[in-house]
Amino acid sequence: MxxxxxxxxxxxxxGASAATPALPPASFAASFVQTRELPGFSTPLVxxxxxxxxxxxxxxxxxxxxxxxxxEMNGTRAHEELPDGTRRDLDPDQxxxxxxxxxxxxxxxxxxxxxxxxxxxxxxxxxxxxxQLTLSPKAGAIANAIKRIEVTESAPGRPQHLExxxxxxxxxxxxxxxxxx
Amino acid sequence: xxxxxxxxARWTLWLLSLGLLCGAAATRLDLHRIVDTDVLAMLPPExxxxxxxxxxxxxxxxxxxxxxxxxxxxxxxxxxxAAQAAxxxxxxxxxxxxxxxxxxxxxLAAYQKHRxxxxxxxxxxxxxxxxAKTLATDVAVSLGSPAGMVHAFGSDPGGYLAAYxxxxxRPYPDFVPDGAFFSALKDGKRWYLVRSEVPAAAFxxxxxxxxxxxxxxGAAAAxxxxxxxxxxxxxxxxxxxxQKAAQSESLWLSxxxxxxIMLLIAHVFRSFxxxxxxxAQLVASVLAATAAVILLFGSIQVITLVFGxxxxxxxxxxxxxxxxxxxxxxxxxxxxMAAVRPGLYMGLATGIVAFAFLLLAGFPALAQFAVFxxxxxxxxxxMVVLIFPVSLTQPPQVPVHAAVLWPQRFIQxxxxxxxxxxxxxxxxxxxxxxxxxxxxxxxxxxxxxxxPTDMLKTDADIRSTLGQVPPPGFFLAESDGLQAALRQExxxxxxxxxxxxxxxxxxLSRFLPSDARQRESLAAWQQxxxxxxxxxxxxxxxxxxxxxxxxxxAEWQAADHALLxxxxxxxxxxxxxxxxxxxxxxxxxLSTVAGSKDIASATLAGYAATVPGVSFVDPLARxxxxxxxxxxxxxxxxxxxxxxxxxxxxxxxxxxxxxRMLYPPxxxxxxxxxxxxxxxxxxxxxxxxxxxxxxxxxxxxxVFLREGGAARRSPALAVSLSAxxxxxxxxxxxxxxxxxxxxxxxxTLVGILASYLSAPLSLPPTGEKA
Numbered sequence: 014m015x016x017x018x019x020x021x022x023x024x025x026x027x028g029a030s031a032a033t034p035a036l037p038p039a040s041f042a043a044s045f046v047q048t049r050e051l052p053g054f055s056t057p058l059v060x061x062x063x064x065x066x067x068x069x070x071x072x073x074x075x076x077x078x079x080x081x082x083x084x085e086m087n088g089t090r091a092h093e094e095l096p097d098g099t100r101r102d103l104d105p106d107q108x109x110x111x112x113x114x115x116x117x118x119x120x121x122x123x124x125x126x127x128x129x130x131x132x133x134x135x136x137x138x139x140x141x142x143x144x145q146l147t148l149s150p151k152a153g154a155i156a157n158a159i160k161r162i163e164v165t166e167s168a169p170g171r172p173q174h175l176e177x178x179x180x181x182x183x184x185x186x187x188x189x190x191x192x193x194x
Numbered sequence: 195x196x197x198x199x200x201x202x203a204r205w206t207l208w209l210l211s212l213g214l215l216c217g218a219a220a221t222r223l224d225l226h227r228i229v230d231t232d233v234l235a236m237l238p239p240e241x242x243x244x245x246x247x248x249x250x251x252x253x254x255x256x257x258x259x260x261x262x263x264x265x266x267x268x269x270x271x272x273x274x275x276a277a278q279a280a281x282x283x284x285x286x287x288x289x290x291x292x293x294x295x296x297x298x299x300x301x302l303a304a305y306q307k308h309r310x311x312x313x314x315x316x317x318x319x320x321x322x323x324x325x326a327k328t329l330a331t332d333v334a335v336s337l338g339s340p341a342g343m344v345h346a347f348g349s350d351p352g353g354y355l356a357a358y359x360x361x362x363x364r365p366y367p368d369f370v371p372d373g374a375f376f377s378a379l380k381d382g383k384r385w386y387l388v389r390s391e392v393p394a395a396a397f398x399x400x401x402x403x404x405x406x407x408x409x410x411x412g413a414a415a416a417x418x419x420x421x422x423x424x425x426x427x428x429x430x431x432x433x434x435x436x437q438k439a440a441q442s443e444s445l446w447l448s449x450x451x452x453x454x455i456m457l458l459i460a461h462v463f464r465s466f467x468x469x470x471x472x473x474a475q476l477v478a479s480v481l482a483a484t485a486a487v488i489l490l491f492g493s494i495q496v497i498t499l500v501f502g503x504x505x506x507x508x509x510x511x512x513x514x515x516x517x518x519x520x521x522x523x524x525x526x527x528x529x530x531m532a533a534v535r536p537g538l539y540m541g542l543a544t545g546i547v548a549f550a551f552l553l554l555a556g557f558p559a560l561a562q563f564a565v566f567x568x569x570x571x572x573x574x575x576x577m578v579v580l581i582f583p584v585s586l587t588q589p590p591q592v593p594v595h596a597a598v599l600w601p602q603r604f605i606q607x608x609x610x611x612x613x614x615x616x617x618x619x620x621x622x623x624x625x626x627x628x629x630x631x632x633x634x635x636x637x638x639x640x641x642x643x644x645x646p647t648d649m650l651k652t653d654a655d656i657r658s659t660l661g662q663v664p665p666p667g668f669f670l671a672e673s674d675g676l677q678a679a680l681r682q683e684x685x686x687x688x689x690x691x692x693x694x695x696x697x698x699x700x701x702l703s704r705f706l707p708s709d710a711r712q713r714e715s716l717a718a719w720q721q722x723x724x725x726x727x728x729x730x731x732x733x734x735x736x737x738x739x740x741x742x743x744x745x746x747x748a749e750w751q752a753a754d755h756a757l758l759x760x761x762x763x764x765x766x767x768x769x770x771x772x773x774x775x776x777x778x779x780x781x782x783x784l785s786t787v788a789g790s791k792d793i794a795s796a797t798l799a800g801y802a803a804t805v806p807g808v809s810f811v812d813p814l815a816r817x818x819x820x821x822x823x824x825x826x827x828x829x830x831x832x833x834x835x836x837x838x839x840x841x842x843x844x845x846x847x848x849x850x851x852x853x854r855m856l857y858p859p860x861x862x863x864x865x866x867x868x869x870x871x872x873x874x875x876x877x878x879x880x881x882x883x884x885x886x887x888x889x890x891x892x893x894x895x896x897v898f899l900r901e902g903g904a905a906r907r908s909p910a911l912a913v914s915l916s917a918x919x920x921x922x923x924x925x926x927x928x929x930x931x932x933x934x935x936x937x938x939x940x941x942t943l944v945g946i947l948a949s950y951l952s953a954p955l956s957l958p959p960t961g962e963k964a
Contacts (some may be wrong), residue, residue: 047338051742053745054739054741054742054745057740058337058739060337060338060737062338076338078737079736079737079738080334080338080736080737082334082335082338093335093339095331095335096331096334097327097331097334099331112538123708
């Protein structure tokens, strides 16, 4: 559930040690390439897009290829533009998982690993100028879906590469290329 | 009673009558249910619908057994360890751990099997309207959204099953399942919720066990993480605290009153015999009264036992009347009975008539009061008539002393012609009149309890942290079958969602869609997969591989299209059975809604009114309504009973004297109500019982004095002793911290004092011919 947001959470908290949390980035923007391997499919699904986070504007996630999709969240409001052109508002209060995602995400940008640690066992080791995090789900529903998550950053608070290994055999790989916000 | 009866014959007659009554009651006795604690059983049968009673019991069981423990701290692993230690300690101390997480996997498996039948109304309508394109859109979104739920539950194209599961009701909105616990991050702290329940069937034992377990859990949590905070709440903890407070208070109040009464009797009579005889009379009265109630009703209400025993306090008047005449009266021992007989019989007759009138109430509780009191008074009178004369046969050797003389002096002084006989009561009455207008009634049982402030604050803090405010009641959807009841509940929840989307509904239909809704869901999917070519086109339009559409189609074709049944759901999650209430041939479903704030009962009742067959039940309001009806009915019946007594008094003493004798108890009644009004104390069922007691005592005082006259020593002494012992017994309750006992104590304190002080007004002024 909420896999990618957790991943992003992991990414942006990667450079923050539990003892001395780093200050959250005031803003962050990147383009990404997402490669998804589904069990039983030899050809992976590849999508392109960009994402950004800004304290004032909130979180923006946009897929540009092969279809257009936008997800935005700011405070208690969330909004989607679907590939068929439909626009819809989501209320985090009425969508428990979305509220949780928002909470996790904001906490993570604040350099707070507690939220992640309630769902995952978090291991961190230095990798280049950043850290590499391995998140292993604790017992519960998440463990039914995810084997582990690996996050590598180029610098503290700068996600570079993220992988999800699913229980179903699926695999997801997202590579970020920072851009100016 | 014939004076020629021998001692043996009297004892035989008395024991035989009591034994026969008890023996007959024993044949109807259910050893597992001698005392009935279900307050709702006091309702007349036509109002106590079995479904409501069963649903109330189910919600009560869920509430009264639950214990919630919250462990919080900054250090996540340490806090989790503390929560685990608390859970282990609570389990070791006998609390049953919440095992709902055990059924989660079974539940997920059941939902996965029937995933195509689980679209909600809006999703089914959307899929029906958009067909293949909608599915392709949703698949693309689930693959691309950062909040997507791809493959979280195996094959779930478009994330529909995940959406259904995510929308399932959560017991604590701000907490998520976290292994054996629920957890949340709030205010910079990690919180773990440990849920457990009391397994003991007996509530009193269970509450003690819960308090002990929570204490052990708190200590274990502190050992595991000294910096963590531990807090707990739950009905068993409140019950334990209330029980302890009541026990310690009743202990010192009982000791104080018993000691004072024994000292008084010892001081006046200088003998042990009155203690023995009065004690035996009280025990025999309660025994006979209980037996009579069991004989007629099968069991006895706990409230009847408490109130009835209180009312039987009147019976001690008969003993004091006899003792006073025997020890300090003018009659020889063998003539004592003859001397007190008119007062005793008149007091008995009026008392029995007053209580028997309650039989007309139509409420089981009041009928039980009546039977209890009538049987108790009759037994008390029988014992005085049969046993006292053969127990007190030797002339007493106690000289008349000051304590014996002052009551007579007081009565004689108060009976002298004086304008104060008119002015003093009038002034008191005038002072009380404003108090009457300040009177208010209250039948809310919560107001009868004295819950510790710190526990209430902890409870409020925990509920606030959990984001859970308990609803004031529950909905009951009653129908001929489960499917119809599910549809009623779905309609109800739909209305609530439209009107107040912030409210979270909880009921079986949230976990088991009705067959009709499941068929709609399957039909929507059928439409999507009916044209494979269109499905492929829709997928490729968004850049998704056509093979993904083929796989989804293959999965649909291979899937089980059967509907999810209640049997499957209950097998996976047995705890959901509590939503279902069997009501004879009918089925009723129990459901609730909760929000982050209190919800008015009227609002919820309004929602229920929009769906035929659905009702909203507010258990506390029902209990309050029961008490209110009993209070009002009892008040009217007491008035009716008094009119009947008036007729008796008119027959015996003539109209003028009868009015004079009714004046003091009615004056005491008026003064009591006035004082209660001035003090801002509510009039509730306890106060009405106190008023019945006051009227009964006042009536006895008037009869005893009228029969004995102001010139005789013994009636004045009997009345004074009765008033003092009643003040010691019940007046001390005014010092209780338990609101129900406190107000009862104030009412009896004022009422008995007023009854006693005004008792001489029942006598004609000295010199006036009665």
